[in-house]
Amino acid sequence: MQAQEPLTILIAEDSAADRLLLSTIVRRQGHNVLTAANGAEAVDLFRRQQPDLVLMDAMMPVMDGFEAARQIKALAGETLVPIIFLTSLTESEALARCLEAGGDDFLAKPYNQVILAAKIKAMDRLRRLQATVLQQRDLIAKHHDYLLNEQRVAKAVFDKVAHSGCLSAPNIRYLQSPYALFNGDLLLAAYTPAGDMHVLLGDFTGHGLPAAVGAMPLAEVFYGMTAKGYGLAETLREMNAKLKRILPVDMFCCATLLCLSFQRRSVEVWNGGMPDGYLHRIVTGERVPLAARHLPLGVLSAQAFDDRTEVHPMAAGDRVFLLSDGVIDTSDASDQLFGVERLQQVFAANREPDRLFEDIEQALRDFRGEARDDVSMVEVSLLEPAQVKPSAPVYSDSGQSCPLDWSVSFEFRGATLKRFNPLPYLLQLLLEVHGLRAQSGALYSVLAELYSNALEHGVLGLDSSLKRDAAGFARYYQQRNDRLEALQDGFVRVHLQVQPQGEGGRLVIRVEDSGKGFDVARVMERPLDGIRLSGRGVSLVRQLGHNASWSDEGRSACVEFSWEVEA
């Protein structure tokens, strides 16, 4: 016989000889024995000592075995305490009563010790099985609670991070299922210091918490770099490198990143692995697809990563629509996909642009019959410049070390201009001056404008009048990429000079380039219209800065910012 762990076995039997015989047999089989001479004693002993198994005579004085069995089963609750009835009962009705009272088996008199040992062993197996099942059930329930709680906490933390951006801006409409994050969907939006807006719709591979963990570092890079004035290219590179470094090989993030420029009235797009987005031109009704031209974030090494973007002009009322693959990969009962074609039918049938999401949702419901939890859609349009409300950056320094009397000059030459964006560094440097912080938006806009003028029109010699229509717009950015690629010589110089002035101070920015210059007098004659499709941004600079002037035939621009008291 296989060695068995000793059990504590309660024997309830009124006949003294049978009780003695049975205890001796059971003890010799290696178990501990408790004895009771009637049902009441048995229940009492059970309550005090919790035996593992009970051998119960049916007919006993004071309380019979049936009642004792019922009470013991009730006391044992979910734990299986097998009860073997000791009986010479022959009537089937009496045997049935044993089972009804909670008996698990019978042992007939005269006792056979081999059969008894086998029955105890079988009952012990059942008992252990039940204990294991209960233990595992409790463990699963515990894990489940734990997981739910983790998700709740993660969602709360993440909601805070996700909503630190500007998803509530009036030009953004979005629809996301509440737990879309745990399907790896991610939607972020934030203003740049210049008042442009960056929007990211991402979709991590996988489901559940593993799909959501990558969202935190991605959001951190997105917000941090957008706030510091980095462009899409630098932000994309950083996001890609970070995800590549921290995610396992089979995890990555499909993403579309947008930069909406309200001043330039354009949208810059990078799409890595997401379904086509659409630029809906309201005037023509045309929907320009914004197709994936890149691998998702977190796949390629920094060397192989391609940060090239496309730029499209936008008019007031035009909308950019992005969606996650949850929409087009929704499948019906027969595993057919909703697909791009059905989506385009919804587009075609859509009468009220503001009801596009509802139309798509309705079409998905009609198609599938139930909603999925990983559907994300976002639609953005242009804001009037006056509606732009970039959030003020949060500074953590005390202001004691604020530098007030200094100047610095940079010269950025050909090879650097190709790939390096100095604006975030320049802005960070200038924002060490507390007095300038209140004007950081205007400061950045002017710096960005002067720098891109110097680079695009000066060094690269691009003609701004190209951007007057959509086709020219595309040509302009094509030429910009080509010429930048081929750039050998040329320079952009940036001189910054900060001086104390009364209670406050003054910043002079001078930007020079190696280009051909332009007819300053003619450009200055134009009215300050604020809208800049072409015209070298002169009016923007003149509106935002003081004493803007151009010299050296337009090759040198100068503008001032001053402040009264230190912030």
Next chain:
Amino acid sequence: MTDTHIDREALRVLRDVMEEGYPELLDTFLTDSESRLVDLRKAVDAKVLSEVAHSFKGSASNMGAVRLAALCQELESEAKNKSPAEIVKLVAQISGEFAEVRPVYESEKHPAHTH
């Protein structure tokens, strides 16, 4: 004494199982049986008779007293159908059978009687 009264093989097994506890088991059985006989003689109610006979049958069968067990079985199942006279007769039979087998159990108590 013939084997129609006692299952000798059962006794051998009991001796093996009980080892040094064997005499105590025999004593317990004899004492227990005497008190059950008293109960049977006192009982008037058929249900009580049947219950005592049931218990007595159980221990008798465990102890290898096959004929005693059979008589108890008869009393257990027929108590409600038999006349008082028949019951008195059956109880006397049970009593007689116990007196018959008692010396066997007494003698079993002594080690000399082992094989």
